[in-house]
Amino acid sequence: MSIETILGAIVIGAVIGALGRLLLPGRQPIGWILTVVVGIIAALIGTAIAQSLGVATTNGIDWIEIVMQVVLAIVGVGAVAALRGRTRV
Structure with missing residues (x-):
């Protein structure tokens, strides 16, 4: 794996994650x-x-492919937010 591949994955992940978070209603x-x-x-x-x-x-x-990735990011952000919200006291 080259540094370009790793940086590309981080940038694409940031964009997909941000889109998933923006499209998920609520905080x-x-x-x-x-x-x-x-x-x-x-x-x-x-x-x-x-x-x-x-x-x-x-x-x-x-x-x-992008729609699939964003839908999975919405589900993932929602799941992580729900888990983090429950564990906090």
């Missing part, structure tokens, strides 16, 4: 680092699901 008690981590995980899982479903890789933007 989420999680920080930006956890949002980026959830975004990276959502991006990786979304890409794997898109590839297993046979979504074709195009020369342009793969909108179906």
Whole structure:
């Protein structure tokens, strides 16, 4: 893995995580680092699901893959926010 690949994953994860957090209604008690981590995980899982479903890789933007990633980020941010909200006293 090169440094460009790692930095690219962080940037894409930050964007996907931020979109997931913005589209989730209400306030989420999680920080930006956890949002980026959830975004990276959502991006990786979304890409794997898109590839297993046979979504074709195009020369342009793969909108179906991005929608999958953002939906997974919404679910992930919601789950992490719910877990963090319950554990706080």
